[in-house]
Amino acid sequence: MDATVFLWGQFLTLLLIAIALGMDAFSLGIGLGMVGLRLRKIVNISIMIGCFHVAMPLLGIAIGSYLSDIVGDIAIFIGGSILILLGVHMLWSVFFGENEGSIVKTSGLGLILFAISVSLDALSVGFSLGLMTVNKWLAVSMFGIVGGMMSCAGLLLGRSVGGWMGEYSEIIGGVILLIFGLKFIL
Numbered sequence: 001m002d003a004t005v006f007l008w009g010q011f012l013t014l015l016l017i018a019i020a021l022g023m024d025a026f027s028l029g030i031g032l033g034m035v036g037l038r039l040r041k042i043v044n045i046s047i048m049i050g051c052f053h054v055a056m057p058l059l060g061i062a063i064g065s066y067l068s069d070i071v072g073d074i075a076i077f078i079g080g081s082i083l084i085l086l087g088v089h090m091l092w093s094v095f096f097g098e099n100e101g102s103i104v105k106t107s108g109l110g111l112i113l114f115a116i117s118v119s120l121d122a123l124s125v126g127f128s129l130g131l132m133t134v135n136k137w138l139a140v141s142m143f144g145i146v147g148g149m150m151s152c153a154g155l156l157l158g159r160s161v162g163g164w165m166g167e168y169s170e171i172i173g174g175v176i177l178l179i180f181g182l183k184f185i186l
Contacts, residue, residue, distance in 0.1 A: 010135065010138075014139045017139070017143070018139075019146055021146070021147060022053070022146045022149070025049050025053070025119075025154060029151045029153070029154025029155040030155075030161070030176065031172065031174075031175075031176030031177050032177070033154060033155035033159040034162030036159060042156060043152070048115040049119065049151040050149075052115040052116060052119035052147075053140075053147030054140045054143060054144035056119045056122040056126060057125055057126030057139065058126060060124065060125065063127070080185035081185060082116065083177050084181035086110070086174075087179075090177065091174040118147075119147070
């Protein structure tokens with residue numbers, strides 16, 4: 001019976017960590033979703049974020065705990081910088097009339113940068129997981145599933161809100177990305 005309680009306690013702890021890691025993806029997904037993404041794009045973004053929510057903790061575990069202090073601060077700074085650049089680019093395209101649209105709407109580099117930026121905190125968690133006796137495969141699986149689901153929910157919510165906000169939705173989305181980026185690096 002003690003083992004069962006331990007397993008449920010570990011599961012609930014990992015679930016709470018997964019939700020905490022997914023909150024960035026959810027809140028930034030709202031901002032990104034305001035630009036009016038199609039459902040197929042929302043699914044692609046959510047899957048990519050889910051994959052990065054698995055890959056980043058695995059990378060953190062592989063690198064090891066002896067680098068966690070140094071790389072953890074650098075990872076947060078890089079993630080914040082990427083979000084700032086994406087937010088500035090969105091605002092630039094709105095105010096200066098670039099017709100190609102926002103970089104975060106592309107399926108190439110913009111999508112990868114966005115997925116990395118919302119998953120960098122999972123890298124630091126991976127360092128911590130390397131120090132604990134925890135089911136690492138369960139942890140990273142939960143991080144990926146919850147991160148993907150929360151990003152999808154945020155993107156869908158942003159899309160529905162952005163539909164009635166019209167032209168201001170991309171401005172708000174860019175400001176949200178910019179604010180979160182500044183929050184990460186300050």
